[in-house]
Amino acid sequence: MKAAPGQRHEISNWHITLHRDGRTITADGKLTWQPGPSKALRLAGIGLAAALALWLCLRSWTAWAAVALVAADVLHSAGVAADVADGPVAAFLKGNVVQFAAWAAALWAAWLLARRKDSIGALWVAAGAGLLIAAASGVPDLSVLWSSTAPFAWGMTVAQVLVTVVTGFGFGMAIALPVRLRWTRDTGARTDAENTETDSGARAAAETEEREPVLIGSASAADAWTGGRLAAVESRTGEQRATGGSRPAEEHAADDPAKSSASMPSRRSFLATGATSVGGVAAGAAASALLLDDRKSSAPAGDLVAGLGTATVAVPFPHQAGISVPARQQGHGTVAAFDLVDGATREQLKALMKAWTAAIGDLISGRAPSDDDEIALGSGPCSLTITVGFGPSLFGKAGLDPAARPPQLAPLPAFGTEQLDPARSDGDLGVVLAADDALVVFHALRTLTRIADGTAKPRWSMSGFTRAPGSSPDPSATGRNLMGQLDGTNNPAASQPDFERKVFVAAGADPAWMRGGSYLVFRRIRMLLDSWEAQSTADQEKVIGRRKDTGAPLPGGTEHTPVNLAAQNPDGSLAIRGDAHIRLAAPAANGGAAMLRRGLSYNDGLTAGGEPDAGLLFLAWQADPDRGFIPVQKRLTVNMDALNRFTKHETSALFAMVPAPSGSGYLGQALLEPGTASSNAASPAPAATLPSDVGSGGTGRAVLGADGVQRITVTADDTLRYHPSVIEMSPGTVEITFKNAGTLPHTLSEDGTLPDEPRAGVDNLAAGDQTTMSLKLTRPGDYPFQCGYHAAEGMYAVIRVR
Ligand code: HEM
Incomplete structure (x- = not known):
């Protein structure tokens, strides 16, 4: 045989x-x-079923997989109970105590997922229920697959199919959870190499993080959440299944099937006990995760919260902070405009700029400015940034020649659909303040206002907010606006080679006083939320061209899938409608026009008519509004952007946000005292602001090779430190081999201060990978680097050229 x-x-x-x-x-x-069918073949059937379930789950159809699993297991259990001659109903009830809990959990997860496809908690519940069902119902009955008889009322083939589905789908759903979590992390951390031009903004989540400057003393939300999940896992022992189910025919060929199924053999009971214990743990974990996921218990955000107050944002010279750094926008922001008082002189304006420069230096470092009003006494800087600029109307005042106004700062043209309030538009001076605490922002604005007294008076100010740090398990995830859309997906990304060119005025560009600066277009755009919310989700998605839940473009994929504007529906119509917002706003539709959108949501109560006075404080940063906001807004107006029906542009302003002051200089010095302050862009690298514990990963010196190249290996791991974190070298070329010895992805990103390199760094290094980058650093100085994902946890390094 x-x-x-x-x-x-x-x-x-x-x-x-x-x-x-x-x-x-x-x-x-x-x-x-x-001989009966091969075991291997039958087990392969289970593998196929598991693969099918995995595929369904990864396609966000976990709800359907869960319903199919429950249906199969109910049928399976019913078929077993129906074979019990004396009392099939009692046998069903008694024999499926554990299963009832698992079915309920699976259906609950399906219901949650039908409402919110990306609910991580629901995915945990689904995975736990799947594991429990497979282990408690499928595994003990596996022998049915290669037996000729079994206690099952409706035939062996049906029993075998059901056992295959129950086991395969259950395990498939359980496997889907880690795969999905890993996948989500990976897509969030996509690198430039994976993306195309049309996907540029999709990289924002991962890549704008790379420009996160040094944040001191903060712990990441991701860690806090992960820690919470693990801590919350409970072990629960499931109940033993006493009756019901099939069993190996060869073991009981002479028994009365009805009787024997009522007192199941010890093997099954044993398996069921073990299985339900495993499943119980999984279900406990799942339930705990769901509770955390649905914010029903407080996340242990202790470290994160403790670090928020003391966090500071380094100025990314030659740019002011608050434009592209910090990558994670602070939770609160205010945009304000000032007008010079009548008769203000150039000397007064210079004095004001000097005083603001000094006060800003104090405020962003957490020092009390002189004559402090003590409004925020006891609060730290909370990642405060203050960004200052000049409006078109400044020229012609304070002795500034109106003709000296650069063409980029010409007042914005009128756009058809706007209804602007002049009193809350424009201004001689513009300031953007942002921090993770509203009081800190308010205090900073009051300080600037107090200092300006006698030279400039407030014209208007508007406040808004973004997601609070720690509110999302993934700090790099794109935030939602008040319409519920993921907003900011397709932004220019900091690590793109043309990012600087798009956002900041180039070193050789005119006017010289704006080199390293950026033009800010500000619009207060009220959202007509009552009308918007009256639309179905499908209609809302057509307006934008992206899915509301995942942010994926309508033709399919994930949030970061490149947008295919040519994609068609099966009926030949455009998948992204002709008037969809992303079609009309896309750089491809506007001659490459691009801008960095970093808006704030606002909620100012109700209008006189009782409608929500809420919407978007739209802030767009660009090197030239003529190659950014203006052509895009024209197109959105002329081509009747579908979003126009739900928005109202109420105020507008344009400011030339000057470069950061160099050395002992002050903001706007190059305009107010031409010739005295050199162009910032041509200046040497500034002394970097480094965190005090930057050396916590140790110091290493690059070794000079025979070819004149210095070499060093830097390792990153799950301690969220670089080893070494201080890299010493002599002026010249260094090759850094960057190894990831941990399980999390890391980046090695510079913050734009490298003098001889336009952009450098490693965008995304997956666990276990290594790569080598070459840098030419001829100028002595300290060049800070950080991990784009873990800067908030203190993962930074410095290359020290001496
Ligand atoms: C309340 C008003 C607005 C809302 C709610 C809104 C919302 C959105 C959303 C949800 C996206 C897709 C996700 C993304 O890529 O960020 C998007 C993309 C975009 N929006 Fe807006 N937007 C508004 C106003 C504007 C305005 C006034 C402009 C410029 C004039 C603009 C320019 C863009 C650009 C350039 C894109 C990226 C298009 C692409 O390349 O795919 N948006 N907007």
């Missing part, structure tokens, strides 16, 4: 002779045996 498994085997020939009433009857026969 071993020699020919699977073949028909002749066991014996038999021959019976019967004599009756003088007659002789003979009967001949053969006993043959053909």
